[in-house]
Amino acid sequence: MSKRNLGTMETDSQNMEEHPEKLSRSDAPAASPASTGVDQLPTTSHQSTSDQGTSDDTPTAVPSLQVQPYKIRCAKLSSVPENAYEENGVPRIAVGQEVGGQFDTLKFLGFGTYATIWLVKNKVDGNYEALKITKSDPNYQQKAKRESQFMNYMIQMGTHENIVDYLGITEITENGAIHQALRFEVLGPNLNEVLNQCELKFHPNVLKNMIKQLLKAVEYVHLKGIIHMDIKPANIMFAICEEDVQSVATSLDDSHNIYHLDLAHANSKFTLKLGDFGIAFKTGVHNDRPAPPTCTYRAPESILTTGLNFPIDMWSVGCVIYKIVTRRSLISCAKQDGHYYDHLVKMAEILGSIPKAPFNNLIRPDCTEYFEADDYILHGENPDTHKIFVDAATRHHYLNATDAEMFSKFVVKFFKLDPKQRVTANKALENDFLLTNEDKSVEIETAGRPGMPSVDPSDASTSQPCSSASGN
Template identity: 25%
Template sequence: MLGDWERHRRRSSSTRHKCEKEQKEETEEKFEQLVPKLGGNDREKHKAEARKRADVTPTKYGEIQLQKQQQEIVHCSNNEGTSGNEKTMGVSGLGEGIPMSERSEDIFANDIFGESPIGAQELGKKRSFLIKENAHCDNWDDPGGYYTYHCGEVLHGRYEIMAGHGMGVFSNVVRAKDLKAGKGDSSEVAIKIIRNIPVMYKAGKQEISILEKLASADPKDRRHCVRFISSFMYRNHLCLIFESLHMNLRELLKKFGSDVGLKLTAVRTYSKQLFIALKHLKSCNVLHCDIKPDNVLVNEAKTKLKLCDFGSAMPTGTNEITPYLVSRFYRAPEIILGLPYNHPLDMWSVGCSLFELYTGKLLFPGKTNNDMLRLHMESKGALPKKMLRKGTFAKEHFDQDFKYFHEKDPVTKMTVKRHPVMNIKRQDVSSVVSSFPGEDPKMLFNFNDLLKRILVLDPEKRLKVEQALSHPFVSGK
């Protein structure tokens, strides 16, 4: 009989390998999200790059940082780890998802302003210092193309790095002091350092183009999109400079509403500001394509939010069909089915995020696209047949009679066998939201109504942003 220690070791090893596999798949999926932005002619090239780069997973990155032999310790303060990973463990029902960021072993977030690598995070929290690598001219990058920075380093002769501020699939982010800040300007900025990979550089340039367009259309900074300051090249890395804000909504939830959510009055305030941001995007013909709590920042007073991370954003009208656009839990059904998409995809993501802000739970914690469709239909009923007829990828989830099949082997739990599902058990979102006592009944009714109108399977019938801004829950009328 195995001892307790051996059983624990094997269980931990199994969990680690499973997490690494999921992280590799997620990294590859993130790379494939670049395909519609960078042009259909390079599809296979990008997929090959995705498979290659997915081998350098976040866990491996953390291990590499810890295993390097010659490291110099430098003191650095205020290196607070943040959380943005959205994997779930052991959940599959509507509104039952608990973000993996609530788990102690979560060490990486695929978002701007996400969590620092485990080595730097633990050192920063426990002993207030960070790891400094040997930054020789031939050793600027790690094996994954990330820039290896150190505290106190001055970028572009102007920005002194104060602390690591996160790491994602596309970049790492640092907090820095602007040594040439003007009078009245904030001296602290956030710098997004794009990985030294050609496809990332190209995506970064497109992000800058969109950020500049949004900023020029909002000179008074009133439209709740993160303020882009400028960009520069540093040691073959494209660097984007942003205003520095306090925390993202994922961190806010973890700190003030873990597993229970925020007060409905706060959700109403944030919803209005999100819809103002969506209206601004619509007027500029821009799709964000990755709205979720991780990509919404709040100020220190927690009264004002701003939409951030436009790394997946794109202009409307010329977008290639892909089933991997938008982070999975916030992915609209038209994306999964392979239908043309537009502004309604961002509205769907906002609806999922608002539910999460109020309940503290993921609304649709699907493990695959197939599983996501199951959860969508459990909440909203059968998908319209017109969507299934036109969907490029519908045949991957429905048979010729439009009957949904759930791909799952009952023994291995792998998604390989197709089992038609004759009846979908329906559980409306309101049944989950209404179970929370202590809120104003009228406001709660209006919130449920707002979610019902947003989370419509047919994107053509989904609530428009102008309608959302005038909805009683948002307007308070």
């Protein structure tokens, strides 16, 4: 199978979830296959192997009748602010330009804090890739090299089907300035784009499969001694078939991309991949303090202390699971003065009073004032967290009453305020909530034409097309 690539990029780590306009790529209702110029939907998909083995659920093919088109708005090159091109900034590149003496640019895919992403064709082997091209600022070049080191380390340890494939790093020079270009496989829409505005009601099995694949990715990363530090829906992408990669690369439509995904049925087969290791942290090795995670998915100890450990990721995973099931963020966050304290208060209102005791050893001096005289944040009558979670899961009939009860008991394990009590990825995978429902008669509901889900602008995306679509 030919290698594909799509880079993920570091975004505003505090607030991109709340300001999707920076990198939104989705649009209104999907066009029918005829209007997209696709004569026939893809009927097969492929999955790269991994040292973890394959799942019992891994398919050999995706029936064409189950694959549906998702219409995603393309990122606009004009959306890159002019100040991003200033001295030590990103290179000014045009579609059709050759970069690095090796890559022909085909489509602009997005931008973030320190890089732009381009769908390119590698002139050496003819494969499609995407380059995450950094600013020339030495600090940002160093960040790119650091991310490359993490990806190479994981490759040495063995690849995994739920981790984005890394293809390497190359140095390019534009107008006398040096930039680093990270190369990744091509991935499709991210989880935010599918969840935020998609009108399709997913079968519970689809939701559970999404959760299991995320947990498998995190289990693998943690086994390798890496804390991801930025797990969120925008960094979790869907694999797509080779036909879709080719379509995105060759399409003359600069307003939308069309991706065909199997997400609408009880036995749907798809693959999710975790990407963007730009602020990852390796345990047992001296690292520069990474940037903080996106606030919406940030664990309390990440705010209150200087400590870093695996439970930080598990809190973020819990927030993603909550969004997968409810399509809402557990705790929204507005970036403003004093917002860390406000964010902790929101946590306490949902999950109960936050004690100081678990954080005493590593607490930040400026955070001690957050706690009241009794060493709690918002100490008072504890909320009915179980009911809050059950109500959220059943609000739009995403889960039935039984599944909602199990979901609440499952997801609350990710939100233990004491990090030492938080569930691990390995243990979470054993939970009965993730057992699939054999009832395949669940009614599939859409607000528009059956089989024509729409995906509208959502949270910041750091990814674009991907290489293959399969199941876990």
